Amino acid sequence: MLDLLRPHWWNLPVYASLAYLVFARGLPNLYVTIPRWWNMPLLLSVLYLSATREQLSSHNLYDTYLQGERPNISCQGINTAVRTINGICNSLDMPAMGAAGARFARFVPINDTYGESESSGLYTPNPRAISQELFKREVFKPATSINNLAAAWIQFQVHDWFSHGSSNDPDNFLSFPLPADDQLRVAGQTDMTIRRTLREPHSNRPATYDNVNTHWWDLSQIYGSDEATHATLRSYVDGKMKVNKDDLLPVGKDGIPIAGDNDDWWIGLSVIHNIWVREHNLVCDMFKASYPTWNDTQLFDRARLVTTALNAKIHTVEWTPALLQDKILKTTMQINWNGIAPKWLRFVPIMNQHIAEVYYGIMGGKPDFAGVPFAHSEEFVSVYRFHSLLRDNITIRNHVDNKETGKTYDIPQYTFQGAQDVVRENKFGDIVYTFGTDNPGALVLGNYPAAMTHLQKPGYPYTLDMGAIDVLRDRERGVPRYNQFRRLFSLIPAKTMDDISDDKDAVAALRSIYGEDVESVDLLAGSLAESPRPTGFAFSNTQFQVFILAASRRLMTDRFFTTDYTADVYTQEGLDWIEKSDFRDVIGRTVPELNASAHSVDNAFKPWVVPSS
Ligand code: HEM
Numbered sequence: 001m002l003d004l005l006r007p008h009w010w011n012l013p014v015y016a017s018l019a020y021l022v023f024a025r026g027l028p029n030l031y032v033t034i035p036r037w038w039n040m041p042l043l044l045s046v047l048y049l050s051a052t053r054e055q056l057s058s059h060n061l062y063d064t065y066l067q068g069e070r071p072n073i074s075c076q077g078i079n080t081a082v083r084t085i086n087g088i089c090n091s092l093d094m095p096a097m098g099a100a101g102a103r104f105a106r107f108v109p110i111n112d113t114y115g116e117s118e119s120s121g122l123y124t125p126n127p128r129a130i131s132q133e134l135f136k137r138e139v140f141k142p143a144t145s146i147n148n149l150a151a152a153w154i155q156f157q158v159h160d161w162f163s164h165g166s167s168n169d170p171d172n173f174l175s176f177p178l179p180a181d182d183q184l185r186v187a188g189q190t191d192m193t194i195r196r197t198l199r200e201p202h203s204n205r206p207a208t209y210d211n212v213n214t215h216w217w218d219l220s221q222i223y224g225s226d227e228a229t230h231a232t233l234r235s236y237v238d239g240k241m242k243v244n245k246d247d248l249l250p251v252g253k254d255g256i257p258i259a260g261d262n263d264d265w266w267i268g269l270s271v272i273h274n275i276w277v278r279e280h281n282l283v284c285d286m287f288k289a290s291y292p293t294w295n296d297t298q299l300f301d302r303a304r305l306v307t308t309a310l311n312a313k314i315h316t317v318e319w320t321p322a323l324l325q326d327k328i329l330k331t332t333m334q335i336n337w338n339g340i341a342p343k344w345l346r347f348v349p350i351m352n353q354h355i356a357e358v359y360y361g362i363m364g365g366k367p368d369f370a371g372v373p374f375a376h377s378e379e380f381v382s383v384y385r386f387h388s389l390l391r392d393n394i395t396i397r398n399h400v401d402n403k404e405t406g407k408t409y410d411i412p413q414y415t416f417q418g419a420q421d422v423v424r425e426n427k428f429g430d431i432v433y434t435f436g437t438d439n440p441g442a443l444v445l446g447n448y449p450a451a452m453t454h455l456q457k458p459g460y461p462y463t464l465d466m467g468a469i470d471v472l473r474d475r476e477r478g479v480p481r482y483n484q485f486r487r488l489f490s491l492i493p494a495k496t497m498d499d500i501s502d503d504k505d506a507v508a509a510l511r512s513i514y515g516e517d518v519e520s521v522d523l524l525a526g527s528l529a530e531s532p533r534p535t536g537f538a539f540s541n542t543q544f545q546v547f548i549l550a551a552s553r554r555l556m557t558d559r560f561f562t563t564d565y566t567a568d569v570y571t572q573e574g575l576d577w578i579e580k581s582d583f584r585d586v587i588g589r590t591v592p593e594l595n596a597s598a599h600s601v602d603n604a605f606k607p608w609v610v611p612s613s
Helices: 014-026 042-059 127-135 148-161 183-187 227-233 267-290 296-323 327-338 353-360 378-383 418-425 428-437 450-454 466-476 482-488 504-514 523-529 541-556 572-580 583-590 592-598
Strands: 003-005 031-033 169-177 191-196 200-202 205-208 393-397 404-410
Touching: 042 327, 042 541, 127 450, 127 466, 127 504, 127 523, 148 267, 148 296, 148 428, 191 466, 267 296, 267 418, 267 428, 267 572, 267 583, 296 327, 296 541, 296 572, 296 583, 327 541, 378 523, 378 541, 393 428, 404 418, 418 428, 428 592, 450 466, 466 523, 482 523, 482 541, 504 523, 523 541, 583 592
Parallel strands: 003 031
Antiparallel strands: 169 191, 200 205, 393 404
């Protein structure tokens, strides 16, 4: 393989980059990495990202099932015209693909995914020291270009795509001594112990882990990933999901709202879940008006398809460009969804699938698996370790005059059962408004909420230092550390700590933990430290490689976004609903008093304009 790296590509003439882009498609083994690709002219950058996606699809997709290991499932007797609850039969050729309980895949070669052991450095450097000294927030650093809805939104999405489950392995532990000067030692604690992730061991290859949710982008966090949970969420009237008389989610005996995935609940999830359940119910009303003879199941199934596709569209063309605020990403994401062809030129037959995906967009095209069955990967999980987005506290403001209502909640108060206190004590519109106008935290070193480093999760036998856990889980699950991760994603590895960041303080902080051992820098630590970032990006270029690969793949592999994204399956009314709505509209119809506020910006994830006093 020819590994052609050009660290100073910007000194090369533009035509050299262009020549590569033309050749790369024909020569998938030719790697070219352009470190600061975002400085190129728009067209070149878009082409570069598209070529990168092709490269990553050829080199970074690994199935964790061996031949014959995937369960054999029949789709006989199943209504394959709509999404199933547990995700089976999305692929009719491989019905078990992407179903709840299916293994996570990998984005790096399987041989590079052995979990770390004590002798290979599982506890080195000390995860607690990393959490306390490198991650923990002293002063809140806001991400000023986005609002707090964007933070809640991404955890909501993550709960659709994956979960390792919350119970973990009750018989196997990760345990390491606390640093000598740790404040917990004052209370007599000497070690930090957490349960290992439940895993499937294999001989002669790394352990694998199962996703308890469906892998598909199917809003399983709302609808459930198993029939028993699903049944508790449906009203079974007119296709609608259950809500209370006040139009809010019903709450379970444990004090947490009932939902398809209600793990790690906080007030942010209350906001987004309530909005989407209301949206589903409004789509049911629309269908009932157009198709009065449809029964509850018909209404539910179509409403789920439409609500899900709208959610996927908003994530693709609104959330992502808000987080990665630059023209290149806005253009690329629009192309992913809509393609470049104007309406009047949407008849040209295009034989090459890659070109067709760009010309017509992914939606409604042919599925594209790049030769590997679809599943989310462990590396995908790791790059969403975004706990630094969380604010230390939330002060509710009135949506009419922006005045504080006098209610402030910190993390222990707004998480788990506490979220319901916030809902009970405030108007829902004021809570959503507060999220629309507050900033979340920036994804940088020294901005991890202190309260998340001593989190009391109900039912957990120990206090959680989420910063330490984020680091330890990656090591446990064999996600490569930062530099090796970069190598395996064809990025130029750092030679010294100074290569990771332009920010001298960030480099000094890394050195205080990792010394000069650049290979030992953890993925999360390196990613939070990394700079420069592409213009307007809330997260690092290293993490972005995973986005390039996964953002398109989860659409391209899904039958309901490709071959079955048709009026036959969705109805024309359904397709129109998706095409005509953005997140501002969804907020406007589900929380009508916020219609004007949500429309005060061109993207609902940007901080809303506050009324002048
Ligand atoms: C107050 C809100 C939150 C709480 C209480 C919370 C709590 C937790 C807990 C307890 C875990 C599992 C720890 C373990 O592995 O043992 C976890 C994992 C995780 N969290 Fe959060 N979290 C919150 C917000 C967020 C946000 C905003 C994101 C943004 C995407 C996020 C992303 C993740 C990811 C990616 C994982 C790994 C999931 C997996 O291993 O399958 N969390 N969180």
